[in-house]
Amino acid sequence: MRLALPTLVLFCYIIVSLIRRLPCRLWLKLAAGLALFAIGLKYLLYEKIGGSFIAPDFPPPVLVTMEFFYSAMVILAFLLLIKDALALVLLILRRLGGSRHLPFSPALRAGGIVGAALVLSLYGTWQSLRVPNVHTQEISFPNLPPALDGFSIVQLSDLHIGPLLKEDRLKEVVRKTNALDADLVVLTGDMIDGSPESLRNDIAPLRALQAKYGVYGVAGNHEYYFGIQRWLQAFEDLGIDMLENEYRSLSVQGETLVLSGLADQAARRFGGAGPEHGFLHTRPEGLHVLLQHRPTVPAGDIKVDLQLSGHTHGGHLFFLKRLIASYNHGLVGGLYDFAGAKLYVSPGAGLWAGFSCRLGVPSEITHIILRQEPSDLSVLSQ
Numbered sequence: 001m002r003l004a005l006p007t008l009v010l011f012c013y014i015i016v017s018l019i020r021r022l023p024c025r026l027w028l029k030l031a032a033g034l035a036l037f038a039i040g041l042k043y044l045l046y047e048k049i050g051g052s053f054i055a056p057d058f059p060p061p062v063l064v065t066m067e068f069f070y071s072a073m074v075i076l077a078f079l080l081l082i083k084d085a086l087a088l089v090l091l092i093l094r095r096l097g098g099s100r101h102l103p104f105s106p107a108l109r110a111g112g113i114v115g116a117a118l119v120l121s122l123y124g125t126w127q128s129l130r131v132p133n134v135h136t137q138e139i140s141f142p143n144l145p146p147a148l149d150g151f152s153i154v155q156l157s158d159l160h161i162g163p164l165l166k167e168d169r170l171k172e173v174v175r176k177t178n179a180l181d182a183d184l185v186v187l188t189g190d191m192i193d194g195s196p197e198s199l200r201n202d203i204a205p206l207r208a209l210q211a212k213y214g215v216y217g218v219a220g221n222h223e224y225y226f227g228i229q230r231w232l233q234a235f236e237d238l239g240i241d242m243l244e245n246e247y248r249s250l251s252v253q254g255e256t257l258v259l260s261g262l263a264d265q266a267a268r269r270f271g272g273a274g275p276e277h278g279f280l281h282t283r284p285e286g287l288h289v290l291l292q293h294r295p296t297v298p299a300g301d302i303k304v305d306l307q308l309s310g311h312t313h314g315g316h317l318f319f320l321k322r323l324i325a326s327y328n329h330g331l332v333g334g335l336y337d338f339a340g341a342k343l344y345v346s347p348g349a350g351l352w353a354g355f356s357c358r359l360g361v362p363s364e365i366t367h368i369i370l371r372q373e374p375s376d377l378s379v380l381s382q
Contacts, residue, residue, distance in 0.1 A: 014076060022110055024107075039069045042070045054352075068122065086102065127357075129351075132362065134176060134367050139306065139344070141370065148255055153367075156349050158190040158310045159348075160353070166202050167202045170205045184250075186215075186291055189311065190220035193226070195226050196227070203238065219263065243260060243261025243291060257286055288304050290306070292307060294311045306341075310347075313361070346364065349365055
């Protein structure tokens, strides 16, 4: 089962580092171990009882509770790792003549670490469920046509409307998006967790999205899990122009902006072609904005000025960023520059129900503003 091995590693580490050392009776240690084991069964329960690892059919309060305790387990392991690393350093220093020990008694340390994990998990769970704020990101380009200076794009990624995130939250996201009065709105995949039939009412607010030059999207891996063809049609019915290995040429005050979208690599698992760049060889000249759900370095044989991606959720927890980045070509969140090509990886405007916690990685509605990069001459003249 997916994520069973990482969960087992966490369970064993907490047993060895914390529960085995608790200054209490054996039956209390056994009870704590059983409680931890039950928390670690989350994904198995999602698959066997909830019917889906991706979108378990549990009431939202039950899902939130399970997510809260599992996140606390992950955070607890991280805090114990810090404690054990510090204990090792102090042990080495004592061997060299020092006398320092970890502060507080073992019981007080254990209680403090467990309490901190629960508080941080509570905050992180709230962070994942709240309506995201707007994050404004100005991106400069050399030789950007004056007509495109100030052109604005709102990026919504990884909304994950489904078991936890419902219609009311999406309405607020749409309201905040429309309030920005953007030139363009783009959705960069993983908008849903469920079938079009089960989410018909929950995704309806997407119909209200507005932008001067239109609303466009690409599918993420989760759209493929729940029937890509039906979802492509459902999004089109909501007024979203879905780009699957195709482009649109937009005329902005006489200048051309080419907006293209690549299919997700998950397409290959479901009989599709996956991302293919061949169609881009015939695109017209102009500023090229590429939508691709998963962040990858822009293809060398294709000129890309700006790529917008998601998928990583920013790493979920600040201490997992490097781990998540290692599975995504070193990319996890924010703005990257590759030989002049700009790549922005959104942390997402929602979160997958299978891991609903954010610490130091808030969700966001990304408001991108294109700017002319000042020339060296203009900078010197100021």
